[in-house]
Amino acid sequence: MNFDFSQDDKMLRDQVARFLSDQCSSKTVRGVLEGNAAYATEVWDGLVSMGLTGTAIPENYGGVGAGYLSLCLVAEQLGAFLAPTPFSSSVYLATEALMLFGSDAQKDHWLPKLAAGETIGTLAVVETVAQTTAEDMALRFSAGQLTGKKLIVADGGISDFAIVLARNPAGDLGLYLCDLQAGGVVKTAVDTVDPSRNSTSLEFNGCPAELLGTEADGWAQLETVYDRAAVLFAFEQLGGAQSALNMAVDYAKQRFAFGRPIGSFQGLKHMMADMYVALKLAESNCYYAAWALSTNSPDLPLAAATARVSATQAFQLCARDNIQVHGGMGFTWEFDCHLYYRRSNYLTLQLGGLTEWEDKLVSSLASGDAAA
Amino acid sequence: MDFGDTQEEAQFRAEARAWIAAEAPTYLIDSLTKSGFGGVKTGDFDPMVEAKLWQRKKADAGWACIQWPVEFGGRGASPMQSVIWNQEEGVYGKLSGSFIIGQGMCAPTLMAYASEANKARYLPKLASAEEVWCQLFSEPQSGSDLAGLRTRAERDGNDWVINGQKIWTSGAHHSDFGIVITRTDPEVPKHRGLTMFFLDMKSKGVVIKPIKQANGESGFNEVYFDDVRIPDSQRLGEVGGGWQVSLTTLMNERLAIGGGIATGFPEIKELVDGLALASGRAIENPAVRSKLADWYAKSAGLKNTSARAMTALSKGEMPGPENSIGKLVAGGMMQDIAKFALDLQGLGGVIVDPELAAHSARLQAMLLRSPAVRIEGGTDQILRNIIAERVLGLPEELRADKGMPFSKIPSGN
Known part of the structure; x- marks a missing residue:
């Protein structure tokens, strides 16, 4: 047994961490948060020039072909530095959907552009302020065109194309690839709890689109993409949780009250110990899910849901209690605590919230091996 | 990443599995499977007799305490082999519950601090459970604050005379030997005045009383020492070095x-x-x-x-x-x-x-x-302190008794 990442993977992680440490300070995150840019273009360009957008794309499509264990550690660092880029939408969702379900022609056309970072893609699903169900999908695909509205699309304002869940005249759901630059799409920015990531509503008024995968399999395909992306999102959450915990610990060592460092009070110590415990459990579950993703294990749906549930818990706890450790200063705009708090709650709701992933976890348990 | 066995590991696993399949007490499997959350269940059979039988059988075939050196009754196995053995032993491993403290905590302490003669005398019998050991640490006045213990050991010629009381001693009632931490100097700060010994639990002056627990069972004991004599040759570590010795014991808890x-x-x-x-x-x-x-x-x-x-x-x-x-x-x-x-x-x-x-x-x-x-x-609270201080590097708790001679520390009574 060898339950650890390889030296090559770790070197890549360190390289990404160094780059982000130089180029993606909280000032960069705040630039997007405060509305100066839709995303951090120089960070994106740097990630692209390191070949990271093509980490899991095979070499024959212009990628690096380094695989998913590498990509997981890249995601962890993007989460740790709160990178305000469309990496998750383009790489974990759009690229994955194309690699899984694209025709040869679609892969030939899009994957090299995605690998080279010259094209940004996203996935458009949510139509209502409610948990998403197949029954609620109203957006139509008919005669080669999409008509209807997606309420909130991650990075929708930045993306060049979107993979859109839509219903055909027979009433079946499918995934449809739509070039957002072709016209006919109305993009409206949506304010969210985390303005450091772009969120946009997309209204399609008869926009040309083409089928991705099989016509009646849209929902099942979406779930397959979500299971894989959940692992990568969980690594982003893990990175964010670690950074929030580090921030809390550093502050608790420096800040004095009642004549001693506040980190020497058990009330705060025990809070941070619990943050660490949540983080460690999430980390180990994420590692296992990384293995399941990289080997296409039949255990992937359960492993992904497990990683996602515990990483969501860990990031939410660490971001929340990082504010508590900072006291009043933690509630100022000036301190970075709210950046983690915002991102933790934003990432929780991507791909469906904690309740939905808990439910998926139990469904996978019921159908598979329950030995834990 | 790879969750499979290496070729050597697979070979070791097959060997362990074959031996267990041939030798394990299969007549106990139903009761053992239902055991847990309290004492081990062995149906109509006596649990201690069955536990010792299984341990002896393992020891004779070289499957007891497999990570220990061969000369002390082990197999010289690697940590990974030990993990594989535990996986294969499965439910039968519950039988060895009464030996964990002796084999997992007392033995590493003996290996680190006992004389060569004592290691040769005691370790093989500890491995085979011919002799069972317990650990006498906690006291009524010192649980989480272990270093505040009060059981006295006073020098008398080549002997030490022990007086005091221990509590929460798992398995004292079926133990042959124990390691005991005592206070040998109350006039220095609490961590510096401690000394560790081992003793025969049948020594004159040792009285063992089972504690009836809140759940009605009795897995723990109170142990009283009334002028118990121990030769200096049964001292583990330096006089005043008992705290360091106890850390060896406690560190091995985490290796389990x-x-x-x-x-x-x-x-x-x-x-x-x-x-x-x-x-x-x-x-x-x-x-x-x-x-x-x-x-x-x-x-x-x-x-x-x-x-x-x-x-x-x-x-x-x-x-x-x-x-x-x-x-x-x-x-x-x-x-x-x-x-x-x-x-x-x-x-x-x-x-x-x-x-x-x-x-x-x-x-x-x-x-x-x-x-x-x-x-x-x-306790949960002590474990959180350990995580906060040793993993996260947060500052130590303020200690009201820091640097104070033990005899001057307020005790509330």
Whole structure:
């Protein structure tokens, strides 16, 4: 047994961490948060020039072909530095959907552009302020065109194309690839709890689109993409949780009250110990899910849901209690605590919230091996 | 990453599996499978007799304490082989529960501090459970604050004379020997005035009284020392060096990984799978599903953390204090699970009669035993201190007794 990442993977992680440490300070995150840019273009360009957008794309499509264990550690660092880029939408969702379900022609056309970072893609699903169900999908695909509205699309304002869940005249759901630059799409920015990531509503008024995968399999395909992306999102959450915990610990060592460092009070110590415990459990579950993703294990749906549930818990706890450790200063705009708090709650709701992933976890348990 | 065995590991596993299949007490498998959350169950057979039989059989064939050197009764096996052995021994490993303290904690202390003659005399019999050992650390006035212990050892020629009282001594009533930490100098700060010894539990002046626990069982004892004489040759470490010796003992608690700590998850899963609530099937109830998911994620997290520790061990690295999370997570979880499991069963949930209760009343046993898990071997609060100070590097607690001679420390009585 060898339950650890390889030296090559770790070197890549360190390289990404160094780059982000130089180029993606909280000032960069705040630039997007405060509305100066839709995303951090120089960070994106740097990630692209390191070949990271093509980490899991095979070499024959212009990628690096380094695989998913590498990509997981890249995601962890993007989460740790709160990178305000469309990496998750383009790489974990759009690229994955194309690699899984694209025709040869679609892969030939899009994957090299995605690998080279010259094209940004996203996935458009949510139509209502409610948990998403197949029954609620109203957006139509008919005669080669999409008509209807997606309420909130991650990075929708930045993306060049979107993979859109839509219903055909027979009433079946499918995934449809739509070039957002072709016209006919109305993009409206949506304010969210985390303005450091772009969120946009997309209204399609008869926009040309083409089928991705099989016509009646849209929902099942979406779930397959979500299971894989959940692992990568969980690594982003893990990175964010670690950074929030580090921030809390550093502050608790420096800040004095009642004549001693506040980190020497058990009330705060025990809070941070619990943050660490949540983080460690999430980390180990994420590692296992990384293995399941990289080997296409039949255990992937359960492993992904497990990683996602515990990483969501860990990031939410660490971001929340990082504010508590900072006291009043933690509630100022000036301190970075709210950046983690915002991102933790934003990432929780991507791909469906904690309740939905808990439910998926139990469904996978019921159908598979329950030995834990 | 790779979860498979290497070729050598697979070969070792096959060898262990074949031996266990041929030699294990299969007549105990049903009762052993239902054991847990209290004493080991062996049906109509005496648990200690069966435990010693199995241990002796393992020792004769070279399968006892396999990581120990061969000359002390072990096999010189690697940490990874030890993990594989534990996996293969499976439910039969529960039989060795009464030997864990002796083999897992006393033995490493003897290996580090006993004379060569004493190692040769005591370790092989400890491995084969011909002699059982206990650990005499906690006292009525010093639990979490172990270094505040008061049992005195006073020099008298070549002997030491011990007076005082120990408590929470697991298995003292069936132990032949014990390691005991004592205060030899009350006029220096508390950590510096301690000395460790080992003694024959049948020595004159040793009185053992079982403690009736809150759950009605008696796994622990009070041990009284009344002018008990121990020769200086049974001292472990320097006079005044007892605290360092005790750290060796306690550090080995954390190495007991791989066996898989009980969390209660399989029990709650089994219960809800077959249970109907007033609202319909339990497994379809959203509150049940949410809790089940949380508990699965935690127990999988522990299992995966343990797998990472095994990887570190197999690369020759030492598992660190981060392994303190195991008992902290499992103890609270077990208590929550038991409470929830009873809640799902209406008033019938209070029944502890194994003939009437669901699943032989294992969840009720868990409810009554689990408070102790959060206390024994380091309370939840002490474990959080360890994580905060040794893993996160947060400043130490302010100690009112720091640097003060032991005799001057306020005791509240």
